[in-house]
Amino acid sequence: MNLVKNVNNKSSGEDFMLTVATLSSKGQVTIPKAIRNRHHLKPGDKIEFLEDESGSVTMLPLSHDIIRLKGMVAKPEKPVSIEEMNQAISIEGSRR
Numbered sequence: 001m002n003l004v005k006n007v008n009n010k011s012s013g014e015d016f017m018l019t020v021a022t023l024s025s026k027g028q029v030t031i032p033k034a035i036r037n038r039h040h041l042k043p044g045d046k047i048e049f050l051e052d053e054s055g056s057v058t059m060l061p062l063s064h065d066i067i068r069l070k071g072m073v074a075k076p077e078k079p080v081s082i083e084e085m086n087q088a089i090s091i092e093g094s095r096r
Helices: 033-038 082-095
Strands: 003-009 014-020 047-051 057-061
Touching: 014 033
Parallel strands: none
Antiparallel strands: 003 014, 047 057
8 A cells, every 4th residue: 555645845835745655575666656647657667766875765767858857957156158168168178
């Protein structure tokens, strides 16, 4: 049986889903339907597991479309001109 609970982080205002699943004797876990639906996961999709130094494990679907990747990379503090890019490339190139 899977348990699914929607949780709101009052400090950030973000909603997230807390779920519980059971590990089978074959080492398999069924991803709860609510999570599959929320992330548009289908049979055959690849999933990456990332474990940090504290032992927390994050599941990352590898079948993202470009729209779902929006916001994953921080924006630069200020725009960079073509001239500034070319200058940085020249400086780095001369160091090698």
